[in-house]
Amino acid sequence: MRNRVFLDTAYAIALSASNDSLHEKAKQLALEVKSQQVRLVTTRAVMLEVGNALGKQRYRATAIALLRLMEKDPTIEIVPLSEDLFVRAYNLYSQRPDKEWGLIDCVSFIVMEDNDLIEALTSDDHFQQAGFQALMRS
Numbered sequence: 001m002r003n004r005v006f007l008d009t010a011y012a013i014a015l016s017a018s019n020d021s022l023h024e025k026a027k028q029l030a031l032e033v034k035s036q037q038v039r040l041v042t043t044r045a046v047m048l049e050v051g052n053a054l055g056k057q058r059y060r061a062t063a064i065a066l067l068r069l070m071e072k073d074p075t076i077e078i079v080p081l082s083e084d085l086f087v088r089a090y091n092l093y094s095q096r097p098d099k100e101w102g103l104i105d106c107v108s109f110i111v112m113e114d115n116d117l118i119e120a121l122t123s124d125d126h127f128q129q130a131g132f133q134a135l136m137r138s
Contacts, residue, residue, distance in 0.1 A: 001029075001032055001033070001036055001038055001119060001135070002038070002117075002118070002119050003036075003037075003038060003039060004038065004039045004040075004041060004115065004117055005033070005038050005039075005040055005041070005117065005119045005120065005121055005135070006040070006041050006042065006108060006111070006112050006115075006117050006119065006120040006121065006122075006132075007040040007041065007042040007046065007070075007076065007120075007121050008042070008046060008108060008120050008121055008122035008124060008127070009046050009049040009050050009053060009104075009122075009124075010022070010121075010122045010123045010124050010136065011026055011029070011121035011122055011123075011136060012046070012050050012066060012070070013050065013053055013054065014026035014123070014136070015027065015030055016054075016062055016065075016066045017059075017062070022123055022136055025123075025136050026121075026136065029121055029135060029136065033121075037075075038075075039075050039076075039077065040073075040075060040076045040077070040121070041076075041077045041079065041111065041112075041115055041117060042070070042076060042077070042078055042079070043078065043079045043080075043081060043085075043104075043107055043108060043111055044078060044079065044080050044081045045081050045104045045107045045108070046104065046107075046108065047067055047070060047078065048104075049104050050063065050066060050067060050070075051063050051067060054066070079111050081107065085107060085110060085111070086107070088110050089103060089106040089107040089109075089110050090103065090106070092106040092109060092110060093106045099126070099129060100126070101126050101129070101130070102126075105124070105126045105127075105130075108120070108127075109127075109130045109132070112132060117132070118132055118133055119132065119133045119135055120132050120133065120134055120135065121135055121136065122134045122135070122136055122137075123136035123137055125137065
Protein backbone atom coordinates (compact mmCIF):
# COMPACT_ATOMS: atom_id res chain seq x y z
CA MET A 1 0.00 0.00 0.00
CA ARG A 2 1.28 3.45 -0.89
CA ASN A 3 1.74 6.27 1.63
CA ARG A 4 -1.40 8.12 0.43
CA VAL A 5 -4.61 6.31 -0.50
CA PHE A 6 -8.13 7.42 -1.40
CA LEU A 7 -10.88 6.57 1.11
CA ASP A 8 -14.17 5.72 -0.61
CA THR A 9 -17.70 5.25 0.69
CA ALA A 10 -17.64 1.45 0.33
CA TYR A 11 -14.68 1.18 2.71
CA ALA A 12 -16.14 3.55 5.30
CA ILE A 13 -19.44 1.66 5.36
CA ALA A 14 -17.83 -1.80 5.39
CA LEU A 15 -15.54 -0.79 8.24
CA SER A 16 -18.40 0.59 10.34
CA ALA A 17 -20.97 -2.16 9.68
CA SER A 18 -20.10 -5.53 11.24
CA ASN A 19 -22.77 -7.23 9.11
CA ASP A 20 -21.28 -5.95 5.84
CA SER A 21 -19.89 -8.75 3.65
CA LEU A 22 -16.60 -6.84 3.31
CA HIS A 23 -16.26 -5.92 6.99
CA GLU A 24 -13.35 -8.30 7.64
CA LYS A 25 -11.50 -7.13 4.52
CA ALA A 26 -12.02 -3.50 5.59
CA LYS A 27 -10.72 -4.28 9.09
CA GLN A 28 -7.63 -5.94 7.62
CA LEU A 29 -6.97 -2.91 5.42
CA ALA A 30 -7.53 -0.56 8.37
CA LEU A 31 -4.79 -2.39 10.27
CA GLU A 32 -2.45 -2.00 7.30
CA VAL A 33 -3.30 1.70 7.03
CA LYS A 34 -2.49 2.19 10.69
CA SER A 35 0.68 0.08 10.81
CA GLN A 36 2.07 1.65 7.62
CA GLN A 37 1.02 5.17 8.68
CA VAL A 38 -0.86 5.70 5.44
CA ARG A 39 -2.46 9.09 4.96
CA LEU A 40 -5.98 9.02 3.57
CA VAL A 41 -7.62 11.40 1.13
CA THR A 42 -11.38 11.63 0.70
CA THR A 43 -13.91 14.24 -0.35
CA ARG A 44 -16.80 16.10 1.15
CA ALA A 45 -18.89 14.34 -1.52
CA VAL A 46 -17.89 10.91 -0.14
CA MET A 47 -18.92 12.09 3.31
CA LEU A 48 -22.32 13.12 1.93
CA GLU A 49 -22.65 9.69 0.33
CA VAL A 50 -21.78 7.94 3.62
CA GLY A 51 -24.40 10.04 5.41
CA ASN A 52 -26.99 9.18 2.78
CA ALA A 53 -26.15 5.46 2.77
CA LEU A 54 -26.46 5.30 6.56
CA GLY A 55 -29.39 7.70 6.72
CA LYS A 56 -31.99 5.29 8.04
CA GLN A 57 -32.88 5.83 11.67
CA ARG A 58 -31.32 2.56 12.84
CA TYR A 59 -27.94 3.51 11.28
CA ARG A 60 -28.02 7.23 12.02
CA ALA A 61 -25.94 7.07 15.22
CA THR A 62 -23.31 5.02 13.38
CA ALA A 63 -23.24 7.56 10.55
CA ILE A 64 -22.86 10.49 12.92
CA ALA A 65 -20.04 8.80 14.83
CA LEU A 66 -18.26 7.77 11.62
CA LEU A 67 -18.49 11.22 10.05
CA ARG A 68 -17.30 12.83 13.27
CA LEU A 69 -14.29 10.47 13.38
CA MET A 70 -13.43 11.27 9.77
CA GLU A 71 -13.60 15.00 10.49
CA LYS A 72 -11.33 14.77 13.52
CA ASP A 73 -8.77 12.25 12.24
CA PRO A 74 -5.55 14.14 11.39
CA THR A 75 -4.52 11.38 8.97
CA ILE A 76 -7.56 12.01 6.75
CA GLU A 77 -7.52 14.92 4.31
CA ILE A 78 -11.03 15.94 3.25
CA VAL A 79 -11.10 17.72 -0.10
CA PRO A 80 -13.94 20.26 -0.28
CA LEU A 81 -16.47 20.11 -3.10
CA SER A 82 -15.67 23.37 -4.88
CA GLU A 83 -17.48 24.69 -7.94
CA ASP A 84 -14.41 23.91 -10.07
CA LEU A 85 -14.24 20.32 -8.81
CA PHE A 86 -17.95 19.83 -9.45
CA VAL A 87 -17.68 21.19 -13.01
CA ARG A 88 -14.68 18.98 -13.80
CA ALA A 89 -16.45 15.92 -12.37
CA TYR A 90 -19.63 16.76 -14.27
CA ASN A 91 -17.62 17.06 -17.49
CA LEU A 92 -16.11 13.61 -16.93
CA TYR A 93 -19.57 12.24 -16.08
CA SER A 94 -20.96 13.74 -19.30
CA GLN A 95 -18.07 12.50 -21.46
CA ARG A 96 -18.44 8.85 -20.39
CA PRO A 97 -21.99 7.73 -21.23
CA ASP A 98 -20.52 4.27 -21.85
CA LYS A 99 -19.88 3.87 -18.09
CA GLU A 100 -22.26 3.62 -15.15
CA TRP A 101 -20.09 5.90 -13.04
CA GLY A 102 -21.94 8.05 -10.56
CA LEU A 103 -21.23 11.75 -10.26
CA ILE A 104 -19.59 11.21 -6.86
CA ASP A 105 -17.37 8.54 -8.45
CA CYS A 106 -16.29 11.16 -10.98
CA VAL A 107 -15.51 13.63 -8.17
CA SER A 108 -13.35 10.91 -6.59
CA PHE A 109 -11.55 10.16 -9.86
CA ILE A 110 -10.70 13.83 -10.41
CA VAL A 111 -9.38 14.17 -6.86
CA MET A 112 -7.33 11.00 -7.25
CA GLU A 113 -5.81 12.28 -10.49
CA ASP A 114 -5.09 15.71 -8.98
CA ASN A 115 -3.32 14.06 -6.03
CA ASP A 116 -1.45 11.39 -8.06
CA LEU A 117 -3.27 8.61 -6.18
CA ILE A 118 -3.60 5.18 -7.77
CA GLU A 119 -5.00 3.13 -4.86
CA ALA A 120 -8.46 3.43 -3.36
CA LEU A 121 -9.94 1.81 -0.29
CA THR A 122 -13.02 0.60 -2.12
CA SER A 123 -14.75 -2.43 -3.58
CA ASP A 124 -16.29 -0.37 -6.38
CA ASP A 125 -15.23 -1.75 -9.76
CA HIS A 126 -15.79 1.68 -11.31
CA PHE A 127 -12.44 2.70 -9.82
CA GLN A 128 -10.75 -0.11 -11.76
CA GLN A 129 -12.58 0.92 -14.93
CA ALA A 130 -11.12 4.41 -14.44
CA GLY A 131 -7.60 2.99 -14.13
CA PHE A 132 -7.20 2.89 -10.34
CA GLN A 133 -6.63 -0.01 -7.95
CA ALA A 134 -9.62 -0.99 -5.79
CA LEU A 135 -7.88 -2.44 -2.73
CA MET A 136 -10.97 -4.21 -1.38
CA ARG A 137 -11.27 -6.23 -4.62
CA SER A 138 -7.84 -7.88 -4.45
